[in-house]
Amino acid sequence: MALSYAVPNFLIERDESRCIDCQVCVRQCANEVHKFDEDDEKIVSDTMKCVNCHRCVVLCPTKALTVREFPLEFKKNGHWKSDDIKSIYIQAETGGVLLAGMGNDKPYPIYWDKMLINASQVTNPSIDPLREPMEIKTFLGRKPASLEIENGKLKTKLPPQLELEVPVMFSAMSFGSISLNAHKSLARAAREVGTFFNTGEGGLHRDLADFGDNCIVQVASGRFGVHQEYLDAGSAIEIKIGQGAKPGIGGHLPGEKVGSEVSQTRMIPEGSDAISPAPHHDIYSIEDLRQLIYSLKEATNYKKPVFVKIAAVHNVAAIASGIARAGADVIAIDGFRGGTGAAPLRTRDSVGIPIEFALAAVDTRLRQEGIRNQVSLVIGGSIRNSSDIVKAVALGADAVYIGTAALMALGCHLCQKCYTGKCNWGIATQDPRLVKRLNPEIGARRAANLLKAWKHEIKELLGGMGINALESLRGNRLMLRGIDLTEKELEILGIKAAGE
Amino acid sequence: MKRVYAKEEYCIGCRLCEIYCILSHSEYKNDLIKAFKKSLQRPPARIQVEEEGALSFALQCRHCDEAYCVKSCITGAMQKDPETGVVFNEKERCVGCWTCIAACPYGAIIKDETSKKIASKCDLCGQNETPYCVQNCPNGALIFSEEPPYKTSVKGGE
Numbered sequence: 220m221a222l223s224y225a226v227p228n229f230l231i232e233r234d235e236s237r238c239i240d241c242q243v244c245v246r247q248c249a250n251e252v253h254k255f256d257e258d259d260e261k262i263v264s265d266t267m268k269c270v271n272c273h274r275c276v277v278l279c280p281t282k283a284l285t286v287r288e289f290p291l292e293f294k295k296n297g298h299w300k301s302d303d304i305k306s307i308y309i310q311a312e313t314g315g316v317l318l319a320g321m322g323n324d325k326p327y328p329i330y331w332d333k334m335l336i337n338a339s340q341v342t343n344p345s346i347d348p349l350r351e352p353m354e355i356k357t358f359l360g361r362k363p364a365s366l367e368i369e370n371g372k373l374k375t376k377l378p379p380q381l382e383l384e385v386p387v388m389f390s391a392m393s394f395g396s397i398s399l400n401a402h403k404s405l406a407r408a409a410r411e412v413g414t415f416f417n418t419g420e421g422g423l424h425r426d427l428a429d430f431g432d433n434c435i436v437q438v439a440s441g442r443f444g445v446h447q448e449y450l451d452a453g454s455a456i457e458i459k460i461g462q463g464a465k466p467g468i469g470g471h472l473p474g475e476k477v478g479s480e481v482s483q484t485r486m487i488p489e490g491s492d493a494i495s496p497a498p499h500h501d502i503y504s505i506e507d508l509r510q511l512i513y514s515l516k517e518a519t520n521y522k523k524p525v526f527v528k529i530a531a532v533h534n535v536a537a538i539a540s541g542i543a544r545a546g547a548d549v550i551a552i553d554g555f556r557g558g559t560g561a562a563p564l565r566t567r568d569s570v571g572i573p574i575e576f577a578l579a580a581v582d583t584r585l586r587q588e589g590i591r592n593q594v595s596l597v598i599g600g601s602i603r604n605s606s607d608i609v610k611a612v613a614l615g616a617d618a619v620y621i622g623t624a625a626l627m628a629l630g631c632h633l634c635q636k637c638y639t640g641k642c643n644w645g646i647a648t649q650d651p652r653l654v655k656r657l658n659p660e661i662g663a664r665r666a667a668n669l670l671k672a673w674k675h676e677i678k679e680l681l682g683g684m685g686i687n688a689l690e691s692l693r694g695n696r697l698m699l700r701g702i703d704l705t706e707k708e709l710e711i712l713g714i715k716a717a718g719e
Numbered sequence: 720m721k722r723v724y725a726k727e728e729y730c731i732g733c734r735l736c737e738i739y740c741i742l743s744h745s746e747y748k749n750d751l752i753k754a755f756k757k758s759l760q761r762p763p764a765r766i767q768v769e770e771e772g773a774l775s776f777a778l779q780c781r782h783c784d785e786a787y788c789v790k791s792c793i794t795g796a797m798q799k800d801p802e803t804g805v806v807f808n809e810k811e812r813c814v815g816c817w818t819c820i821a822a823c824p825y826g827a828i829i830k831d832e833t834s835k836k837i838a839s840k841c842d843l844c845g846q847n848e849t850p851y852c853v854q855n856c857p858n859g860a861l862i863f864s865e866e867p868p869y870k871t872s873v874k875g876g877e
Contacts, residue, residue, distance in 0.1 A: 236752075237752055239738075239751060239752060239755035239756065240755075241734070241735075241738045241755070242734070243733050243734065243735060243738070246732055246733055246734060247731070247733055278733060278735070278857060280735060280738060280739075280751055280855075281751050281752050650773075651772075651773035652732075652772070652773040655728055655729055655730070655731060655773065655858075656731045656858060658729040658858045658859050658860070660859060661858065661859055
């Protein structure tokens, strides 16, 4: 066996004056970093195995642990950064594709932070949401071009709509990629707050059959877990074409994660790899997509809105126009920061475009073509807080999806090792010892709290602008100003520069 | 009476309950570091996590209505408080014969040999509102309530 060139990524510091040798860290680390040394009668830590998930740090009752970046420095080089060098060592050793979890973490510009929100001063009054009613209810689905009213009542039959109490939904994450307790947490939180969670391509576990009123069921290229009852159970159906973390790439749930429950829910043999092809093999054109959209509508008696989810890629506006014309009720667009359980690192970090541009481009294009009312726009893949949401709505989004933020509410610390199946927080794992670490009662409360907090903040920001309904902000790009943006960027975003 | 109940499906086997039990019965009730670093002869925790594979739960005295330990005690050290219902061991009268340990159907009584040989058991943290173990369980796997969190035919802890 030859020498591995791998060096530790993290340094674990144990404050011996605080450590009481209680061994909670030893018992909590699924990566087996901490170990009680019987000879020396103290805990020792193997830094090579640490992924910096903070499980031990948070659980340590005396806060004796610190994890920091390993201070080893390569000779300074403007071109070759330590990540580049380490990647080469790993690939020279393994000959394999580099894998990564969660979203693109490279320091690309964050356009949310380059847009500023307006507020009222003197000439129009701002509104205090604690004193005056504020409406942020959102309806997703196709809206008719005109409404007919007869005897004071609506005569036009409205296409099916999803009703959201907050313009935020939990994005598609499958049971398999995340644990059942994570799914249960999101389902309960969605019900409590009045929004939706999304099954992802993993089917709907029988324990969650009652959550259909708050559930979007996904149909993706592997068609796992899709059957009539599943389609009937959901409030909407989402056709997944692509995902922001890995546009153009399919999915692969390794057989080790396909235990009895995942196997039954996905309707595949236990222990078999669940491979979702990169394309849907029955969709090679907009016309083919239309067939699937209408097959699903037909199967559910035209009672449920059909979403089509795509990754934000270069030609996204034209693609979205095609999807609208194919009959989708909602278009979901996932930006290049979107998360995943596993993606090839190079795809995750270099494929796709920022969601801010994709959203602005799609909204503009659909308006220009006069078909914006035919679809709702949901965006995801980067939303970090309530002001990101307000900016997204002002750029034209009807609602947003959150995945990474939702998992963080459940305990995710963004260590990006979802693909190892050793998630110490009980989220991205199927190991029963780890899954039970996420108590759905606690998880649901935390995820619901996050949405409630954001709801308050959205109202506060709206009030500041003198707007009392989210509907009045939708696509209202005059409420945004750009900072530190080029002419071209301002043009694509369709906003003015700060000071204009 | 209020008892401590374990939800085994959420017990993560971290044993923080044991650690806080030790704190609760140490001379430094609010300082884990002092409780562990200054008292080197620490009595064992009165709650014990039982573990096998993915299954784990914290076990402590059920404070039975008809307590076998009280009945079997040869010196009258083990008593049930008629007011609170708490079953407790009076250290001074305990001779460490451990008949109670043999009698307890739950295996909830622990040998304490740190100083004088005695039987040690959960006392629901004396007058504390919520016992330390329940307060400090990171995953809500221990609850302190009148009723068990699951349906059971077993009454009064027996």
